[in-house]
Amino acid sequence: MPGGLKLRAEDEEDLKIISASMQGAITSANEIAYVARRRELVLLASRFCWEETLRGFFRFWRNFRIRTALRIEDVLDIRFKGFTPGNGDQVLELLAILHRPGEEPPEARLELVFAGEGGIRLHVECINVYMEDMGRAWWTPRRPRYDTETAAAENTDNAAP
Numbered sequence: 001m002p003g004g005l006k007l008r009a010e011d012e013e014d015l016k017i018i019s020a021s022m023q024g025a026i027t028s029a030n031e032i033a034y035v036a037r038r039r040e041l042v043l044l045a046s047r048f049c050w051e052e053t054l055r056g057f058f059r060f061w062r063n064f065r066i067r068t069a070l071r072i073e074d075v076l077d078i079r080f081k082g083f084t085p086g087n088g089d090q091v092l093e094l095l096a097i098l099h100r101p102g103e104e105p106p107e108a109r110l111e112l113v114f115a116g117e118g119g120i121r122l123h124v125e126c127i128n129v130y131m132e133d134m135g136r137a138w139w140t141p142r143r144p145r146y147d148t149e150t151a152a153a154e155n156t157d158n159a160a161p
Contacts, residue, residue, distance in 0.1 A: 004066050004133020005051070011127055012099045015110075018131045019097035022070060024048040024144030027092050032085040032120075034078055041078060041122065043070040043112075045094065048144050049137055066137040072110065074125035082118035092118050093144075099127070 009015040025045035032043045047068035083090050093115040100109040106126040113119055 004049075004068070004135075004137065005131065006133065007131045009127055009129040009131075012101075012108075015097060015099050015127055015129060018070075018129055021050065021131060022047060022068070022094050023050070023096060025068065025070075025094040026065075027094065029083045029085055029088045029090045029092065032092075034075070034085060039073065039075045039125075041070075041072040041075055041120065044068070045070065047133065048140075052137075053143070063140045063143050064137040065140050067134045069130075069132050069134060071130045072122060072124065073128040073130075075122050076107075076125055077123040079121045080119075081121070082114070082116065090118075095146075097129075 005021060007014075007018050007021065009018050022045070025047040027043055027045035031045065032041070034041050045068050046065045049062075049064040049066055052062045052064050083092065095113045095115055098111040098113060102108045102123065108124050108127050110122045110124055110127075110129075111119060112122075
């Protein structure tokens with residue numbers, strides 16, 4: 001697999017690309033930190049490489065994961081639901097990063113939605129999100145699978161605050 005992804009989001013359209021790239025990423029409460037003095041959230045995860053599934057004739061063999069860092073800057077307020085960051089080995093699967101405009105542009109409300117009851121809600125000064133793959137990817141026999149009709153119905157009422 002060639003070099004990993006390095007993405008930056010500055011608006012809602014950019015954020016949709018990062019959200020799609022991070023869908024199915026596996027992390028734990030120990031790999032999530034909010035650094036208050038820098039006003040940033042940092043999350044380390046094992047990201048499924050969706051972009052690799054589109055290459056080649058034998059797509060089954062194109063299932064890879066790679067360690068990835070997700071950083072959200074300019075955080076004004078943050079709320080965690082269902083877990084405490086840095087506390088425990090609770091496994092979390094990221095489903096989506098949702099966006100809603102804030103009251104005073106360029107402010108925004110973001111929500112990281114995890115499978116089950118977990119989530120992170122952020123009020124940000126502006127959209128300033130970075131995603132960067134680290135190291136080498138490894139093959140995995142499993143690909144994340146989702147019931148898209150159920151997920152779409154559940155997420156319509158689950159927008160960021």
